Amino acid sequence: MTENKNVRIPMVDFKAQYKSIEKEIDAAIKEVLLSGQYILGPAVKEFEEQVTAYCGVKYAIGVASGSDALILSLRAFGIGPGDEVITTPFTFVATAHAIVHCGAKPVFVDIEPDTFNINPALIEPAITKNTKAIIPVHLYGHPANMDPIMEIAKTHNLYVVEDAAQAFGARYNGKQVGSIGHVGCFSFFPTKNLGCYGDGGMVVTDNPDIADKVDILRRQGCREKYHAEMIGYNSRLDTIQAAILKVKLRYVDQWNEKRRYIAKKYNELLSDTNITTPVEAPYAYHVYHQYTIRSSRRDDLKQLLFENDIDTSIYYPKPLHLQDAYKCLENKKGSYPESERAGKEVLSLPISPEISEMDQEYIIQGMGIF
């Protein structure tokens, strides 16, 4: 293979992105430092307002992480012991952990093999008298099929909490993800399409009651200082992170477009191979948080790329029902076959707005005979 690299190709290059907006970021951080308002400072409110406009929702509440966005949303709906919440087993552990943290039970429903998202056709059989909510996850930046999910939720009187941690800017039939369910949850973890330089998250909703509850929950359950209405959390979006996110929000659409361009290029470069490339459903505007391929020889492919100095990741090798933490649910191997098969076959290639076409070609060459 042609030698065009002397260094590893990482999954994401944080420093390259920072360099491209260095002056604006530094100025934004300095402004917060000089303001002396470090907790729920003006940048948090300004960023929340910008996100409401971006998503087309009435309320946005900045919280400490995407995990907390899920927990606080479920708590705001009053979900707790004795309740069941339906979600996918093929997601990051935080989705199901949030349900357990509220004292409720996660009930898994298998995925569609092409989009990797919860299969709406399998949701209804999983509903019981205890079911209170559904958490669809827009995995890898591809929206879950929300219309049938919302229809089922309406019929059975369930809440829909969108886990949009991986999908800021993705659209479902033209609508921003996060704005379709009763609540949407975002993560601003550094790797995310809109990522800060630490932890951060956001809850978006049109429901004033839920917005109010999440706002209180993030402040130890206190509307008024030292008067707790609820058992809350210390879970505010950090002001410095909000200032950083305000800068990055200006770029997120162009970065997502760049990700889509890179994905298209990968699709072309991989078109004559045995590798299954990602789909984009007719209802989807995919933002390629990950560019995830499938191969029955995934482990060999990962090794080959590693030897050629190309980093790859497996999101996720083990579906949640097979994780030790979820043994108590007594789900057996084979319960969710599509999630299990995906866990054995998926491989995410480097994708970020900063990756060059030369890097992409090098990666494809690195796959050799595959």
Ligand SMILES: Cc1ncc(COP(=O)(O)O)c(C=O)c1O
């Ligand atoms: C699908 C999904 N849900 C929830 C989370 C949790 O977000 P955070 O890491 O900000 O707590 C993540 C983040 O990795 C995620 O990918």
